[in-house]
Amino acid sequence: MKYTPQQLLHDPFLNKGTAFSQAERDQYGLNGLLPSAIQSLSQQVKQAYAQYETKPTALLKRQFLMQLFNTNHVLFYQLFSQHIAEFMPIVYDPTIADTIENYSALFVEPQNATYLNINAQNQIESALKHSANGRDIRLIVVTDAEGILGIGDWGTQGVDIAVGKLMVYTAAAGIDPSQVLPVVLDAGTNNQALLDDDLYLGLRQKRVYGEAYHAFVDRFVAAAEGMFPNLYLHFEDFGRANAADILDQYQDQYTVFNDDIQGTGIIVLAGLLGAMNISKQKLTDQVYMSFGAGTAGAGIVARVYDEFIQQGLSADEARKHFYLVDKQGLLFDDDPTLTPAQKHFARSRSEFAHPEALTSLAAAVTAVHPTVLVGTSTQPGTFTQSIVEDMAAHTERPIIFPLSNPTKLAEATAEDLIKWTDGRALVATGIPAADVTYDGVTYAIGQANNALVYPGLGLGTIAATSKRLTDGMISAAAHSLGGLVDVDQPGAAVLPPVTKLDQFSKTVANAVAAQAVAEKLNQNPITDVKAAVAAMQWQPVYHDLDIEPEV
Ligand SMILES: NC(=O)c1ccc[n+]([C@@H]2O[C@H](COP(=O)([O-])OP(=O)(O)OC[C@H]3O[C@@H](n4cnc5c(N)ncnc54)[C@H](O)[C@@H]3O)[C@@H](O)[C@H]2O)c1
Numbered sequence: 225m226k227y228t229p230q231q232l233l234h235d236p237f238l239n240k241g242t243a244f245s246q247a248e249r250d251q252y253g254l255n256g257l258l259p260s261a262i263q264s265l266s267q268q269v270k271q272a273y274a275q276y277e278t279k280p281t282a283l284l285k286r287q288f289l290m291q292l293f294n295t296n297h298v299l300f301y302q303l304f305s306q307h308i309a310e311f312m313p314i315v316y317d318p319t320i321a322d323t324i325e326n327y328s329a330l331f332v333e334p335q336n337a338t339y340l341n342i343n344a345q346n347q348i349e350s351a352l353k354h355s356a357n358g359r360d361i362r363l364i365v366v367t368d369a370e371g372i373l374g375i376g377d378w379g380t381q382g383v384d385i386a387v388g389k390l391m392v393y394t395a396a397a398g399i400d401p402s403q404v405l406p407v408v409l410d411a412g413t414n415n416q417a418l419l420d421d422d423l424y425l426g427l428r429q430k431r432v433y434g435e436a437y438h439a440f441v442d443r444f445v446a447a448a449e450g451m452f453p454n455l456y457l458h459f460e461d462f463g464r465a466n467a468a469d470i471l472d473q474y475q476d477q478y479t480v481f482n483d484d485i486q487g488t489g490i491i492v493l494a495g496l497l498g499a500m501n502i503s504k505q506k507l508t509d510q511v512y513m514s515f516g517a518g519t520a521g522a523g524i525v526a527r528v529y530d531e532f533i534q535q536g537l538s539a540d541e542a543r544k545h546f547y548l549v550d551k552q553g554l555l556f557d558d559d560p561t562l563t564p565a566q567k568h569f570a571r572s573r574s575e576f577a578h579p580e581a582l583t584s585l586a587a588a589v590t591a592v593h594p595t596v597l598v599g600t601s602t603q604p605g606t607f608t609q610s611i612v613e614d615m616a617a618h619t620e621r622p623i624i625f626p627l628s629n630p631t632k633l634a635e636a637t638a639e640d641l642i643k644w645t646d647g648r649a650l651v652a653t654g655i656p657a658a659d660v661t662y663d664g665v666t667y668a669i670g671q672a673n674n675a676l677v678y679p680g681l682g683l684g685t686i687a688a689t690s691k692r693l694t695d696g697m698i699s700a701a702a703h704s705l706g707g708l709v710d711v712d713q714p715g716a717a718v719l720p721p722v723t724k725l726d727q728f729s730k731t732v733a734n735a736v737a738a739q740a741v742a743e744k745l746n747q748n749p750i751t752d753v754k755a756a757v758a759a760m761q762w763q764p765v766y767h768d769l770d771i772e773p774e775v
Pocket residue numbers: 371372373374375463464483484488491515516517518519520521549550551552599600601602603627628629630633653654655672673674675
């Protein structure tokens with residue numbers, strides 16, 4: 225393809241802005257289309273960061289960064305890589321929740337995403353083809369936006385979660401931004417505020433479920449897999465009724481990943497292993513309570529349960545360590561409303577003297593004395609002082625992970641948990657939390673967010689040319705994060721800091737790729753796993769242009 229000067233300046237994959245050299249300006253007809261000074265990438269980064277710093281709110285900062293992203297990918301990712309911990313909460317969660325809620329009102333441009341709708345399924349192939357525009361797509365993040373974070377159904381506006389998750393893939397793991405595609409499946413929305421909003425940009429109809437919905441997903445999956453044979457297909461923020469079914473349907477056929485189920489399972493298991501390193505306890509001695517047993521809650525339990533079995537417990541012994549609490553309270557096996565994922569861990573009423581009283585988290589904690597409490601309930605402030613004190617009265621190092629996102633939905637703050645337990649709690653949060661200083665000790669708070677693992681998991685799987693994503697690879701990812709924290713430091717965090725995200729993404733990728741090769745899943749021969757991973761990583765630096773000018 226030939227590029228006119230205007231096409232080059234408006235293509236974020238190729239544009240260098242003021243960093244186009246004189247030779248490039250001569251060759252591609254850019255003289256007079258840019259100010260005359262020629263800048264280096266580091267000058268551009270410095271200038272962009274100075275502009276970023278003048279933006280007074282997180283939302284304005286994010287909008288500025290998106291503008292940069294839409295203009296020049298190299299500059300955006302170079303800047304992001306230099307400020308990874310600072311930018312994560314701006315580009316991604318929690319600020320992304322604001323941009324999703326206000327997507328239609330804030331809309332400026334479609335950001336190279338693919339918008340598929342259930343009423344125009346004959347356009348799926350052409351839309352994917354035109355969005356890819358000849359690029360070799362290796363990674364798609366797709367959402368139907370029924371369960372965005374904990375904020376619910378946002379219809380087409382949920383496309384931003386696909387865009388944002390992909391940005392993290394590149395910043396954290398070096399996935400080439402020209403090989404990715406964000407996709408939203410618009411199957412309608414049950415969010416009445418959107419249906420009533422005349423600015424709403426999605427389909428103005430109730431969400432479709434059942435066979436018609438699954439046929440739509442299936443048509444998309446078949447089209448994407450047919451068009452991009454080396455695809456890693458990441459599902460994000462589907463509703464509770466569909467997420468697990470979709471994963472089950474495709475995981476033996478294609479390389480698919482559900483972030484909320486599997487990614488969250490990995491990061492929480494890694495956090496628990498980190499907590500065990502700090503407390504010097506055994507994982508298989510823990511009593512685990514999940515508050516909110518939906519997509520993420522049940523996904524995490526499944527991963528941790530598998531680990532108990534790997535560590536030598538029988539399935540029956542392992543199951544006895546898990547308690548699920550949802551809206552109705554402790555989940556019992558005679559409850560006809562249980563999801564398939566909940567059924568396996570539901571308890572028998574005969575285990576308790578007064579099962580009918582176990583209808584709240586407080587009652588369940590008192591009855592069970594969990595040593596681990598993980599919140600994926602979307603219910604803010606539900607880990608109250610009295611519940612936490614009750615739990616902490618029966619275990620030396622209570623492990624408490626309030627994981628509901630965004631910030632406004634967290635079950636508790638890290639600071640309160642440290643305070644209420646006199647510094648004994650081992651805490652990780654879903655969104656970034658500042659250090660907590662209590663009684664002379666500074667506690668670093670790990671971030672148990674799947675963003676810490678999904679980039680490395682994807683990179684490792686793609687680099688290994690793995691034809692599936694298996695439990696073995698997922699387990700390898702969870703185990704790879706151990707050893708990155710100095711656990712004997714007072715106040716040590718259960719997970720490594722986000723400042724090291726690029727390093728540990730690589731650690732995860734190497735472990736996952738090695739496991740894929742060990743399981744003989746690689747489609748291309750691989751002799752050196754680390755070299756294969758390194759070769760897959762894109763760097764945010766300018767290269768000579770390999771395109772023809774049309775001047
Ligand atoms: N930190 C992370 O990496 C991470 C990853 C995935 C999800 N999450 C968070 O977890 C939360 C849940 O996400 P999900 O995808 O599992 O959603 P989901 O809708 O599948 O599950 C939420 C569950 O909470 C239950 N619930 C609702 N009200 C409750 C109440 N009052 N008491 C007890 N349970 C209640 C629901 O019935 C449901 O089973 C969200 O806030 C999301 O942001 C965090």
